[in-house]
Amino acid sequence: MSGVASARWVLHVDLDQFLAAAEMLRRPELRGRPVVVGGDGDPTKRGVVSTASYEARALGVGSGTPLRTAFKRIPDATFLPVDKEHYEAASAEVMAALRTVTDEVEVLGWDEAFLGIEVAPTDDPEAVAREVQRRVLAATHLHCSVGIGRNRLQAKIATSYGKPAGVYRITGDTWFAELGHLPPDAVWGIGAKTAAKLTELGITTVRQLADADVDVLATRFGPATGPWLQRLGAGRDGATIRTTPYVRRSIGHEVTFQHDLEDWADVVAQCRVLAQQVAAETRAGDRLCLRAVVKVRWKPFFTETHGRALPEPSDDPALIEAAALGALELFTDRRPVRLLGVRAELVRDDGS
């Protein structure tokens, strides 16, 4: 507003060991102990770790570790079920605290958010970051780490350097010094599969990705994804912070059975249950379903999906269930079923 230009920064806020920390809030005796949150809390069942406390991570258990493996590694850890409502409530308090700093908040799940801030020339973004940490801690007794960047990508990656409870800054000036020598999957948005394909092209570092020929990338990865990968390598993320309220594109439920379903009649019955659940939430959310998509994971971990459009956009449970059962009929295999899922694709604002 004044004649002196302020600088624009992006902060990425990430709660430290969020699910475990949220459990410690109501069970202080767990502090300092290995705590593993995942599944229904029974580490002898199928499932994976959602969040492990730092003490558990030091013993070789992290997000995505099978619960049974975690139990083998740390038999005396405290295993807790995922308590969605509890974390949603804690998350809402965190996000409210962030909104006392700025209205420009983009929420990414329970425990992360981007903040867009303008910083006066006399101040620095680290001061704002520490103020964010102070307000979150005061409001919720939870610690967070804050990454600072000129865009979301830089800020997001900076956070990992600041953990736990720290502040770290990455800009275009330091991007290559920090990341240039690392493999491409060190960058947010690039996973193992893409990294393997990049290796086939002779690209094994972030620096090489930034220097890569965009046309070569477009040929290999597609007209949108190719150029996007190059921008990621260069630390440029054009996406601005999205402050518009989140609108779901789909509502789904899936279940991994403790014992694979051998009888197809059981699969049909489970499909009905999931479809009714999804339909109820579609109606409760005052949305209309366009298509029902059914996912089957067969015995040994091979996944297939089929979908069926509804005769017309609808929230009628009977129509949604019929579409799901119709989609289920498109599966011709009859192997044991490990997982079954039903997802409703919803009509968007623009009608598509």
Added chain:
DNA sequence: TCTGGGGTCCTAGGACCC
């Protein structure tokens, strides 16, 4: 004793139309 559940976005290929 392998490998959850909730999502989003993009691409490829076939159908169909002009």
Added chain:
DNA sequence: TCTGGGGTCCTAGGACCC
């Protein structure tokens, strides 16, 4: 008899993230 392109819509699935 042989043979176009371009555009759009729909579906399946890949890839990634929290």
